[in-house]
Amino acid sequence: MSPNSWICLHPSNATQTTVSLDNRGLAYGDGFFTTMGVIDGQILWLDYHQQRLVSHAVALQLQLDSFSLLTVLKTHAKQLQQGMLKLIITRAEQEVRGYGYTPNTGGGSACEIWLKSSPMAITTARSLPLANNQSIPLQPTASAICLSSQIACLPPTLAGLKSLNRLDNVLASGELNAIKAQASQALKENIKPSIAEGLLRDISGHWVEGTMSNVFYQLVEEPVAKSSNRPHSQNNSNSNYLTQGQWYTPSMAQSGVAGVVRQVIIDTLSTSNNPVIIRSLQDEDLLHLSQLFFCNALRGIMPMSSLRLLSGEVVSFEAI
Numbered sequence: 097m098s099p100n101s102w103i104c105l106h107p108s109n110a111t112q113t114t115v116s117l118d119n120r121g122l123a124y125g126d127g128f129f130t131t132m133g134v135i136d137g138q139i140l141w142l143d144y145h146q147q148r149l150v151s152h153a154v155a156l157q158l159q160l161d162s163f164s165l166l167t168v169l170k171t172h173a174k175q176l177q178q179g180m181l182k183l184i185i186t187r188a189e190q191e192v193r194g195y196g197y198t199p200n201t202g203g204g205s206a207c208e209i210w211l212k213s214s215p216m217a218i219t220t221a222r223s224l225p226l227a228n229n230q231s232i233p234l235q236p237t238a239s240a241i242c243l244s245s246q247i248a249c250l251p252p253t254l255a256g257l258k259s260l261n262r263l264d265n266v267l268a269s270g271e272l273n274a275i276k277a278q279a280s281q282a283l284k285e286n287i288k289p290s291i292a293e294g295l296l297r298d299i300s301g302h303w304v305e306g307t308m309s310n311v312f313y314q315l316v317e318e319p320v321a322k323s324s325n326r327p328h329s330q331n332n333s334n335s336n337y338l339t340q341g342q343w344y345t346p347s348m349a350q351s352g353v354a355g356v357v358r359q360v361i362i363d364t365l366s367t368s369n370n371p372v373i374i375r376s377l378q379d380e381d382l383l384h385l386s387q388l389f390f391c392n393a394l395r396g397i398m399p400m401s402s403l404r405l406l407s408g409e410v411v412s413f414e415a416i
Contacts, residue, residue, distance in 0.1 A: 099215050105168055106209040107188075119208065121186030124195060125261035127207075128152045130356070132181040133218050133394045137174040139181065140218075141393060142166070144356040149185075152257055158187060159204040172213055179215040180394060186210075186260070224336045224397065226364050232357065233396030234337070237415065238292035240388065241404040243307070245271045247298050249350045256354035268296050269307045292398055293390045298351035303377040305346065309390035309398065310358035312345045313377060316386045337399065337416050339368055341387065344375040357391045387413050 102115075120126035130148050133140040146162055153160035172181060188206040190197045197205050223231035245268035249255075272294040279291060293306040305311055338361065345362070348354040362372045388400040402412045 099213065102210050102212045104208065105165070105211050106207060115210070116189065118189050119186055120189065120197075121184060121208075121260050125259060126156075126197075127158075127184060127186030127260045128156065128258050129182065129184045129260060130258060131393055132169070132173075132183070134173045134176050134179050134181060135218050137177050139169060139173045141356050141360055142170075144359055145393075147359075148258065148356060152259075153185075153204065153207075155253060155257055156187070156259075157199060157204045158185065158207050159200060160185065160207055165209065169211075172211065176213050176215060178218055179213065180218075182212045182214070184210040184260070218394065219396075224338055226360070232360065235292075235395055235398045237399050237401045238290050239402045239404070240293045240295055240306070240390070240400045241272070241275060241291055242303075242382070242406045243268055243271050243275075243294040243296055244406065245294075245296060247296050247304060247351055249298050249300055252349065255350050256348035256352065258353050258355075265296075265307055268294060272307050292400070295403065300350070301379070302346065302351075303379075303382070304348075304352040306390045309392040309395075310345065310353070310355040311377070311388065311390050312343045312358075312361065312372070313381075313385050313389075314341050314343060314387035315381065316384045337389075337397070338365060339370070342370045342373065343387075344373045344377070346377050347374050355391065356393045357396065361391065361397075383409075383411060385411050385413065 115122060117123075128148075130145055132142075132145055139145065146166055149160060149162040149165065152158075153162070169181060169183070186208045187197060188208055190205070192198055199205055219233050219235060222234040222236075224234050225231050245264070247264040247268065272291070275294070276291055293309060295303055295311065296305055296307060298304050303311075343361075343365065345358060346352065365372050382403065382405055385403065388403055390398045390400070392398075399416050400413060401415065402410050404410050
């Protein structure tokens with residue numbers, strides 16, 4: 097497989113580099129994707145990516161043999177050694193006209209499966225220990241900014257999915273890149289701005305996630321909040337950034353993408369003294385933030401030193 101090229105894994109007799117203009121992912125965003133980091137020939141968080149494949153196929157009524165697919169992905173990961181695998185799964189072309197589709201006898205639609213393998217450095221200079229001898233990359237501290245762009249609220253069957261319908265994130269990323277460009281121009285030097293991510297609201301006004309990541313936060317005064325995660329008595333032996341204080345993360349019940357690393361962190365802390373609490377992040381909370389980090393499957397944890405609000409006010413956080 098050539099670096100940074102797409103191949104069709106299924107159907108196996110498909111043209112290897114050509115996507116039809118009738119492809120439903122292109123026409124309607126009818127499908128989903130997942131992006132996997134690879135280190136030393138191993139896919140990071142493999143079990144969680146498999147859970148995504150299964151849950152998304154069920155939600156979108158697609159026929160998908162996740163076990164056979166994972167076998168193929170492991171082979172490509174060994175060939176890649178270090179970098180990124182991006183998998184796109186779309187519903188196969190349909191005989192019915194328009195948006196509609198006809199499920200196969202098995203109950204779901206046939207799929208087209210596309211894979212791209214990209215060599216790249218996965219930062220591992222700093223990491224935090226997790227259970228089962230695993231660790232998660234920890235990026236250098238940077239800053240974040242609240243964006244005016246908003247993301248869509250979705251019905252329960254679609255909320256949290258990493259579907260191909262990402263126009264709201266595209267526009268938000270464009271806003272963030274424009275802010276970074278303005279910052280660079282203001283410096284009048286070829287210095288990369290320290291702004292790493294933008295915080296996004298959904299159209300109901302709740303702050304939900306970053307342009308390419310999930311968000312976790314702590315509050316100066318921890319409010320009483322209802323949580324679906326009940327505390328456990330077992331202690332977590334890892335004394336690190338993740339286990340210091342009470343972390344919250346917004347719900348994905350009506351908007352946002354339920355990321356792989358988000359779930360890794362929730363599961364990791366589920367047996368600690370302070371399990372993650374699912375709690376909405378609202379305007380009035382922003383001035384009371386004491387810590388904030390973003391996370392995704394390629395970069396791991398991205399701790400923030402500050403957050404610039406829409407008002408221009410800057411909330412600063414303690415260095416880790």
